[in-house]
Amino acid sequence: MNKNFFGKFDVKTIVATALGAALFLVLFLFVRIPSPIPNTNIQIAYGISAFFGALFGPISGFLVAFVGHALNDFVGGGISGVWWSWVIASGVAGFFSGCAYKFSDLEHGKKPGKMFFIFNIVGQLIAWILVAPVLDIVIYAEPVETVFVQGFTSFVIDAISACVVGGILAYAYAAIRPSTSSLDKE
Amino acid sequence: MREIKVFSYVDKGTIIHKLSGVSKVLCFLILTFASMFTYDLRVLLVLTMISLIISYLAKFPFGRYKAFLLYFAIFALVNSILNFLLAPTYGVEIFGSAHVIYRFNDFYVLTQEELYYQLCKIIKFLSIIPIGMLLFYSIHPSELASSLNGIKVPYKACTVFALALRYFPDIQKDYNNINLAQQARGIDSSKKASLSKRIKNTSKILIPLVFSTLDRVELISNAMELRGYGKAKSRTWYSYRPLQKRDYLAILFCTLVFMAVLFMRFAVVKNLFWNPFI
Secondary structure (H helix, E strand, O other), X not given: OOOOOOOOOOHHHHHHHHHHHHHHHHHHHHOEEEOOOOOOEEEOHHHHHHHHHHHHOHHHHHHHHHHHHHHHHHHOOOOOOOOHHHHHHXXXXXXXXXXHHHHOOHHHOOOOOHHHHHHHHHHHHHXXXXXXXXXXXXXXXXXXXXXXXXXXXXXXXXXXXXXHHXXXXXXXXXXXXXXXXXXOOO | OOOOOOOOOOOOOOHHHHOOHHHHHHHHHHHHHHXXXXXXXXXXXXXXXXXXXHHHHOOOOOXXXXXXXXXXXXXXXHHHXXXXXXXXXXXXXXXXXXXXXXXXXXXXXXXXXXXHHXXXXXXXXXXXXXXXXXXXXXXXXXXXXXXXXXXXXXXXXXXXXXXXHHHHHHHHHHHHHXXXXXXXXXXXXXXXXXXXXXXXXXXHHHHHHHHHHHHHHHHHHHHHHHOOOOOOOOOOOOOOOOOOHHHHHHHHHXXXXXXXXXXXXXXXXXXXXXXXXX
């Protein structure tokens, strides 16, 4: 399997990324399951960015999460205005989910391997334990304790939703794709 | 069923509406960045005033803030309480003094500094909200992509933005339909179901939704490919408006505001916060 790490950014990828972002936005707005920590919701939308990332590459994963989250903040779901630090962190998480692209072949009916889950967990870890708290402290001067409590909760919740929801979608997608053709090229 | 409209664009012909989309997006970014760089209460109040004045010039319906303010009040209150519970003396750490109002015990001490810090934060949130709501109110939907391209975002990423906005209502409708169909089958994903059931049932909406969306991707990308999308390195836009004198003036104004904020931060106060306690 010879895939470019960043994927090919052709017309289909662009459209899929756009609709992925719209899906992300719909789920972000409508499927809010509250978690015990205030202002932190269980967002199953990260399953979408994980799935689209694995299917189309890191740039696609980044844009799905970044555009989806940014639009969410514009449309009115974001009551705090555009919270750039979390928007950027979402994008970073999406980018890392997309790194699984090179190591998986959902397109040809291969089930997602362990790289899919590793990249999602690592990506969410970097996004919510590193990027979001640091940007929160730099931009919004939030106390260290709060940002790390919120960041850690977000990490746990979003890593689970990326792996479980993204995993369900990836398995279901691989199951309906025809496996690699038995025909040889002459 | 709740439906959300992304754009509420009506051309009211005000001075703000007449600006080119490029300058709207650019001014929005400059002003939000300006508020990001400061925690000075006076500066934040001025920024809030500026964004309210701009909203007024654009004839923004101020009634729309009402519904919003309630949500914001809850959000801000919860955030403040959480901050106080986790770091009750953060204000004292920042300002280096402690004017005690009430002492709950040795750890939880309510100080003027803490309240002042929380106030600054709330004003900081509030300062960019009118401008954020204004952007989608005053920009023509089909001008957004060309405007983003105008500030040198790669045009394929602009297309992603534009398409996402274009298909958001369709996917929202799909989501509602699938949700209702599943509820008719007894699969409940509303608040009435228990948490674990809710998560499980939501995934039953997700699979048909995602797969019907992927079908749609084929359709749209074929149509775009047939029209030769993405063959050239750059792209011209039907809705692009060249910058005029008033656009340069608007950008100049916002840049001056931004410079003033930076000047206050790095030359006058020399600190992120302005300390009224000394």
